[in-house]
Amino acid sequence: MLKYLMLVVVFVGSSWVHPMHVSVCEINFNQKDHSLEFTHHIFIDDxxxxxxQSFNKPYLDINNPDVGxxxxxxVAAYMKKHxxxxxxxxxxxxxYLGHEVENDAIYTYMELDGVKTLSSIRIFNDVLTEVYDDQVxxxxxxxxxxxxxxxxxPQRKIDELKF
Known part of the structure; x- marks a missing residue:
């Protein structure tokens, strides 16, 4: 419940004003299918x-990138790197499974098969830290x-959880 409330506050509240730079990654351990399911919520404009910046272009529309x-x-290459x-x-x-665009956010989907148990997970996530020094x-x-x-x-790009 808290997770969904936080998502609503972050994404709905910031659709009027985009004062902070934030992305949210949800990881679900699907014990039945022995997989981890990843959903990233990232603001499109960010x-x-x-x-x-990467392509040195003054304009780029994510829905029609026009960069070959x-x-x-x-998005797949970006996520693999970051x-x-x-x-x-x-x-x-x-x-990488794909993406969806909804309002001012892009949702990316990834999956990792073959995870029978989850005793620890270590995440490196520097999404958008090359753009914003206040990225969370x-x-x-x-x-x-x-x-x-x-x-x-940007100061702490890696963390680990143990279960």
């Missing part, structure tokens, strides 16, 4: 600013009814 790559190719996972002490590469990347890990969270910043 991600577009990062892509504009599709939106999914851009979001890394270590599960139970072993590095893992989540598979929240990570919520849900195992059944339990939710644990991390707050990652």
């Amino acid at each position: 991600l577009e600013k990062s892509f504009r 790559k599709t939106t999914d190719e851009l 979001f890394k996972v270590t599960v139970n002490g072993k590095s893992a590469l989540p598979k 990347n929240l990570v919520h890990v849900e195992i059944g009814e339990d939710i644990s969270s991390m707050k990652l910043t």
Whole structure:
């Protein structure tokens, strides 16, 4: 419940004013399917600013990037570089599944198969820290009814949870 309230406050409240730079990653441990499911919520204008800097373009529309790559190719490459996972002490590469755009946010989806148990998860997340020195990347890990969270910043890009 708290997780959803925080998402509503962050994304709805900031749709009028975008005073802070924040992304939210939700990680769900699907025990039945032995997988981790990742959903990232990122403001479109912030991600577009990062892509504009990368491609040295004054304008870039994430829905029609016009840089020789599709939106999914851009986002998948970006996430692979800026979001890394270590599960139970072993590095893992989540598979990028796709994205959705809703209002002023982009939702990206990734999955990591073959996770039978979850004793620890280490996250490297420097999404948008190349653009904003006040960027905050929240990570919520849900195992059944339990939710644990991390707050990652440009000064602290890595954190670990043990279960």
